Amino acid sequence: MIQETKLVSRRFKIPKVYQLETALKYEAYDTIKESLSQSPKRITNLVVESGLRGKGGGGAPAGTKWQLMPDDDPRPSYLVVNCDESEPGTFKDRQIISRDPHLLLEGMILSSYAIGANHAYIYIRGEYQSFEAILQGAIDEAYEASYLGKDILGSGFDLDVTIHRGAGAYICGEKSALLESMEGKRGHPRLKPKTKEPEWYFDNPTLVNNVETIASVPYIVKNGADAYRQYGTECSPGTLLFAMSGHVNRPGVYEVAFGTSMLEYINHFGGGMRGDKKLKALIPGGSSCPVLTADEVSKATLDYETLQAMGSALGTGGMIVMDEDTDMVEALKNLLEFYHDESCGQCTPCREGTGWSDKLVGKILSGKGTDKDIDKLLSLADLMNGKTICVFAPAVSGVIRSFIEKFRDEFVAKEQK
Amino acid sequence: MSFSFSDENILKIDKLKERYPSPKALTLPLLWMVQEQEGYISLDAVEVIATHTTRPAMEIYKTATFYTMFKLQPIGEYHIQLCKTLSCMLCGKTEILEEIKSTLGIEVGETTKDGRFTLSQVECLGSCSTAPMMQINTKNYENLTSKKIEQILKELS
Numbered sequence: 287m288i289q290e291t292k293l294v295s296r297r298f299k300i301p302k303v304y305q306l307e308t309a310l311k312y313e314a315y316d317t318i319k320e321s322l323s324q325s326p327k328r329i330t331n332l333v334v335e336s337g338l339r340g341k342g343g344g345g346a347p348a349g350t351k352w353q354l355m356p357d358d359d360p361r362p363s364y365l366v367v368n369c370d371e372s373e374p375g376t377f378k379d380r381q382i383i384s385r386d387p388h389l390l391l392e393g394m395i396l397s398s399y400a401i402g403a404n405h406a407y408i409y410i411r412g413e414y415q416s417f418e419a420i421l422q423g424a425i426d427e428a429y430e431a432s433y434l435g436k437d438i439l440g441s442g443f444d445l446d447v448t449i450h451r452g453a454g455a456y457i458c459g460e461k462s463a464l465l466e467s468m469e470g471k472r473g474h475p476r477l478k479p480k481t482k483e484p485e486w487y488f489d490n491p492t493l494v495n496n497v498e499t500i501a502s503v504p505y506i507v508k509n510g511a512d513a514y515r516q517y518g519t520e521c522s523p524g525t526l527l528f529a530m531s532g533h534v535n536r537p538g539v540y541e542v543a544f545g546t547s548m549l550e551y552i553n554h555f556g557g558g559m560r561g562d563k564k565l566k567a568l569i570p571g572g573s574s575c576p577v578l579t580a581d582e583v584s585k586a587t588l589d590y591e592t593l594q595a596m597g598s599a600l601g602t603g604g605m606i607v608m609d610e611d612t613d614m615v616e617a618l619k620n621l622l623e624f625y626h627d628e629s630c631g632q633c634t635p636c637r638e639g640t641g642w643s644d645k646l647v648g649k650i651l652s653g654k655g656t657d658k659d660i661d662k663l664l665s666l667a668d669l670m671n672g673k674t675i676c677v678f679a680p681a682v683s684g685v686i687r688s689f690i691e692k693f694r695d696e697f698v699a700k701e702q703k
Numbered sequence: 704m705s706f707s708f709s710d711e712n713i714l715k716i717d718k719l720k721e722r723y724p725s726p727k728a729l730t731l732p733l734l735w736m737v738q739e740q741e742g743y744i745s746l747d748a749v750e751v752i753a754t755h756t757t758r759p760a761m762e763i764y765k766t767a768t769f770y771t772m773f774k775l776q777p778i779g780e781y782h783i784q785l786c787k788t789l790s791c792m793l794c795g796k797t798e799i800l801e802e803i804k805s806t807l808g809i810e811v812g813e814t815t816k817d818g819r820f821t822l823s824q825v826e827c828l829g830s831c832s833t834a835p836m837m838q839i840n841t842k843n844y845e846n847l848t849s850k851k852i853e854q855i856l857k858e859l860s
Contacts, residue, residue: 453770470730472769531790531831
């Protein structure tokens with residue numbers, strides 16, 4: 287029987303748990319006192335052993351990233367929490383910051399202590415100002431109760447938390463673009479270093495993690511790595527706040543263990559397709575993941591390895607469900623407009639490629655396209671793959687290819703007669 | 704120069720400086736502060752921000768023009784931002800857009816003559832489970848229907 291596994295969303299339904307007084311009655315900040323009296327390495331080790339994977343879309347092992355933070359660097363270290371949630375179909379981090387912000391703060395204290403940071407930032411998208419207000423309220427309360435600030439609970443550990451607001455740029459969810467933005471610049475992703483190293487904020491070693499990743503840390507610290515690993519699969523341990531939107535009866539966010547059947551998830555939590563229509567297609571993890579056909583959906587499980595083997599990706603776990611009446615050419619046009627709007631413009635294949643492909647799909651949609659245009663789109667997708675600083679253009683390339691390869695007949699049907 | 708921060712904001716800036724390793728980091732917070740104080744960001748304000756952040760004014764301008772939420776021209780009192788991305792499209796944002804356009808008598812990117820409403824279409828606002836949706840200034844309006852649009856706009860007019 288499919289069910290929710292509430293590790294991060296455990297307190298979501300408790301009324302007013304965003305207030306400290308209520309949160310404390312339900313074990314908020316329980317892990318802090320003991321953890322701050324023990325070695326910081328203990329927390330890092332737990333996160334490594336738990337197999338926790340970054341929950342912002344990439345799915346890289348969180349512990350490995352933490353271990354890149356230096357022990358003996360004289361410069362200050364920073365933690366930056368990525369709350370720039372802008373991937374179409376994704377709306378899970380806002381649930382954490384608006385329903386249980388103290389869980390995130392508890393995770394930030396533990397994570398900052400582990401990496402030796404005395405200042406942590408939360409980079410939040412500019413459109414989330416109503417949620418930002420709730421989060422700021424929680425931060426203010428945490429300062430007053432000595433969970434933040436100087437000498438937290440008499441432990442000798444200091445931590446300041448500052449919210450930094452973005453201003454409407456999708457690309458700032460990419461960690462190096464986010465840091466450029468935090469330095470006051472345009473959100474242009476940085477070139478990747480040859481060897482693994484931390485991120486840098488004004489040349490200081492910095493760890494960037496997604497909201498949900500950091501909010502998963504208190505459970506792991508409290509219950510141990512094995513407790514976390516009892517959920518999910520070998521390669522994808524634990525849970526994710528999966529989400530669905532589009533043509534389902536009950537869209538929303540439901541936390542389940544990795545490895546859950548995709549179709550069961552949609553039918554059980556989503557209440558099936560709206561208006562008893564048939565499922566045609568589904569984008570699994572935010573719009574940047576290649577689209578799946580209904581047949582693929584029936585075979586898919588919600589974990590990194592299965593979706594990768596299917597030529598798609600788990601991404602953020604935000605599924606967009608499309609029924610039999612969906613015009614796939616129109617859907618691709620919508621996504622390409624998004625990517626054209628949001629390309630940062632730094633690399634030519636991306637800046638130009640998103641615009642050209644948007645125009646070509648527009649031409650096909652308006653009934654003026656030919657076979658040649660479809661081939662040109664595929665060749666453009668090739669040109670956009672593997673030639674840019676960040677993964678934005680390669681993702682668009684995969685999206686275009688999947689729509690055409692799986693739904694080519696719909697593109698052909700719109701060709702000029 | 705015709706722009707200056709309010710006394711209250713000057714105090715806030717001093718406090719903000721303590722929270723960052725470099726004054727350059729204040730660029731986005733100060734652009735927001737100007738926009739909240741004045742409604743938009745003028746070139747005079749850009750120069751004032753340059754002084755506070757120890758950066759050339761051109762760098763501030765470069766940043767300001769990158770982010771869609773920074774307004775370099777005055778806009779209407781109520782900024783309607785209708786989400787246009789996939790989940791909202793699948794759930795009927797096109798009809799909602801037509802309803803708003805016909806009620807206000809303006810196209811996307813325009814402001815009503817009385818200066819009250821500016822209409823924009825924006826990319827995903829992270830509210831896909833309550834599609835179609837829009838934001839007016841900082842408030843979310845979700846699960847929109849034509850009837851709701853009529854009510855919302857009436858209340859604000």
